[in-house]
Amino acid sequence: xxxxxxxxxxxxxxxxxxxxxxxxxxxxxxxxxxxxxxxxxxxxxxxxxxxxxxxxxxxxxxxxxxxxxxxxxxxxxxxxxxxxxxxxxxxxxxxxxxxxxxxxxxxxxxxxxxxxxxxxxxxxxxxxxxxxxxxxxxxxxxxxxxxxxxxxxxxxxxxxxxxxxxxxxxxxxxxxxxxxxxxxxxxxxxxxxxxxxxxxxxxxxxxxxxxxxxxxxxxxxxxxxxxxxxxxxxxxxxxxxxxxxxxxxxxxxxxxxxxxxxx
Amino acid sequence: xxxxxxxxxxxxxxxxxxxxxxxxxxxxxxxxxxxxxxxxxxxxxxxxxxxxxxxxxxxxxxxxxxxxxxxxxxxxxxxxxxxxxxxxxxxxxxxxxxxxxxxxxxxxxxxxxxxxxxxxxxxxxxxxxxxxxxxxxxxxxxxxxxxxxxxxxxxxxxxxxxxxxxxxxxxxxxxxxxxxxxxxxxxxxxxxxxxxxxxxxxxxxxxxxxxxxxxxxxxxxxxxxxxxxxxxxxxxxxxxxxxxxxxxxxxxxx
Numbered sequence: 017x018x019x020x021x022x023x024x025x026x027x028x029x030x031x032x033x034x035x036x037x038x039x040x041x042x043x044x045x046x047x048x049x050x051x052x053x054x055x056x057x058x059x060x061x062x063x064x065x066x067x068x069x070x071x072x073x074x075x076x077x078x079x080x081x082x083x084x085x086x087x088x089x090x091x092x093x094x095x096x097x098x099x100x101x102x103x104x105x106x107x108x109x110x111x112x113x114x115x116x117x118x119x120x121x122x123x124x125x126x127x128x129x130x131x132x133x134x135x136x137x138x139x140x141x142x143x144x145x146x147x148x149x150x151x152x153x154x155x156x157x158x159x160x161x162x163x164x165x166x167x168x169x170x171x172x173x174x175x176x177x178x179x180x181x182x183x184x185x186x187x188x189x190x191x192x193x194x195x196x197x198x199x200x201x202x203x204x205x206x207x208x209x210x211x212x213x214x215x216x217x218x219x220x221x222x223x224x225x226x227x228x229x230x231x232x233x234x235x236x237x238x239x240x241x242x243x244x245x246x247x248x249x250x251x252x253x254x255x256x257x258x259x260x261x262x263x264x265x266x267x268x269x270x271x272x273x274x275x276x277x278x279x
Numbered sequence: 280x281x282x283x284x285x286x287x288x289x290x291x292x293x294x295x296x297x298x299x300x301x302x303x304x305x306x307x308x309x310x311x312x313x314x315x316x317x318x319x320x321x322x323x324x325x326x327x328x329x330x331x332x333x334x335x336x337x338x339x340x341x342x343x344x345x346x347x348x349x350x351x352x353x354x355x356x357x358x359x360x361x362x363x364x365x366x367x368x369x370x371x372x373x374x375x376x377x378x379x380x381x382x383x384x385x386x387x388x389x390x391x392x393x394x395x396x397x398x399x400x401x402x403x404x405x406x407x408x409x410x411x412x413x414x415x416x417x418x419x420x421x422x423x424x425x426x427x428x429x430x431x432x433x434x435x436x437x438x439x440x441x442x443x444x445x446x447x448x449x450x451x452x453x454x455x456x457x458x459x460x461x462x463x464x465x466x467x468x469x470x471x472x473x474x475x476x477x478x479x480x481x482x483x484x485x486x487x488x489x490x491x492x493x494x495x496x497x498x499x500x501x502x503x504x505x506x507x508x509x510x511x512x513x514x515x516x517x518x519x520x521x522x523x524x525x526x527x528x529x530x531x532x533x
Binding site: 132254 | 285286287288289291294322323324325326330332333368369382385386388389391392393398399401402403404405406407408409410411431432433434486487497499500501502503504506507508509510511514515516518519520522523524526527528529530531532533
């Protein structure tokens with residue numbers, strides 16, 4: 017952005033005296049949304065807990081469509097997407113968003129490329145968290161990563177997300193690409209049976225924990241899966257991290273409010 | 280101690296509870312966060328991680344006190360095990376002097392451990408551009424070192440992505456010590472805000488600010504209104520962990 021407005025990140029709370037206040041640089045689009053979610057086209061239901069369901073966030077959030085982006089291009093790291101991704105991220109920044117997320121973990125193929133082009137926090141893939149999780153675990157524990165498309169969750173994506181090699185080696189990747197209903201998502205059917213998909217995802221987690229009893233946590237890469245995170249935590253009895261936990265970290269840092277309470 | 284029993288899933292409207300089990304001797308349930316603290320007489324106002332009112336959920340504290348025959352590492356491990364036994368789902372530190380024990384404690388318990396805000400340096404930096412810096416505010420610049428990063432399991436290269444500002448030249452901030460019984464909070468806030476303004480002036484490529492000292496964390500919102508940058512601290516890190524280890528079902532509309 018050539019013309020960069022002075023950011024106002026002040027918290028307007030009880031007793032705030034406003035005085036003279038400036039309006040935005042652009043007449044449309046800037047309505048105080050704290051979070052901006054870059055979205056590829058996906059005709060699928062977005063129940064509560066889906067990353068496109070803005071009712072699931074603690075801060076005001078909007079979804080920005082990335083023209084021409086779809087699952088196929090994103091999963092395969094189609095580099096021709098880069099300019100339009102950066103353009104949409106800059107749009108989110110110009111419209112006042114304080115952090116950027118995405119509606120597909122495979123945006124992670126472009127994490128560093130996009131983060132370098134904007135001045136706001138950019139968290140494009142849940143995979144970023146794998147190294148955060150590893151920091152808190154015992155050295156002998158591993159991490160289970162459940163994703164939508166196993167073969168495309170490549171080392172390149174982990175590298176773009178700044179995950180160190182030694183952490184990458186502690187991650188066991190499980191994909192849902194062969195599950196009967198989940199696999200139809202790539203065809204954008206516009207519908208799915210929630211209970212069936214839940215069982216498909218929980219069964220992957222069950223298998224993964226059975227294969228790797230040393231696992232200390234489960235990480236959901238796919239943004240279609242957070243609705244089932246609590247079910248996975250209940251059944252496998254271990255911490256489950258997903259895209260919402262990561263975006264909650266971003267939201268927590270950019271939307272600070274004063275503390276009130278007892279001393 | 281008996282075997283630890285922990286239910287990581289939520290109990291909510293969709294839960295059917297049947298036969299339940301619990302850890303023998305566990306007195307507390309429903310407090311997800313365990314916080315290690317070292318002895319101090321400093322004030323604990325809301326926003327400081329040693330004040331339970333700073334969190335939107337329940338937290339428990341355990342003191343780390345070295346004694347004759349028990350070094351501080353053993354004391355920290357004992358305190359962490361106590362919190363784990365009481366049902367903590369993650370363990371953090373409310374004091375800034377436990378960072379060197381991070382690995383030892385993390386390897387001693389079955390729950391995730393993060394003993395310094397410095398653990399979250401990569402979490403902030405990964406979301407910034409290559410040329411952006413993370414500005415750390417601490418009491419004493421010398422306490423932030425590559426060694427500290429290593430003990431927090433943060434790759435060394437992140438050290439070069441940080442600029443560190445400390446309390447040098449201030450009246451209240453520079454004198455903070457665990458044996459001090461009180462100070463004027465408004466003066467401390469003014470000093471910290473001056474440091475932030477100076478940092479923003481001297482570092483045009485700042486991508487965020489991290490508060491390493493717990494006593495200045497209550498001013499996070501004031502700092503953000505001055506610099507319009509992300510402000511990271513122990514509370515932000517703790518809230519993130521809470522979201523992950525207390526996973527809830529989502530309800531709403533679609």
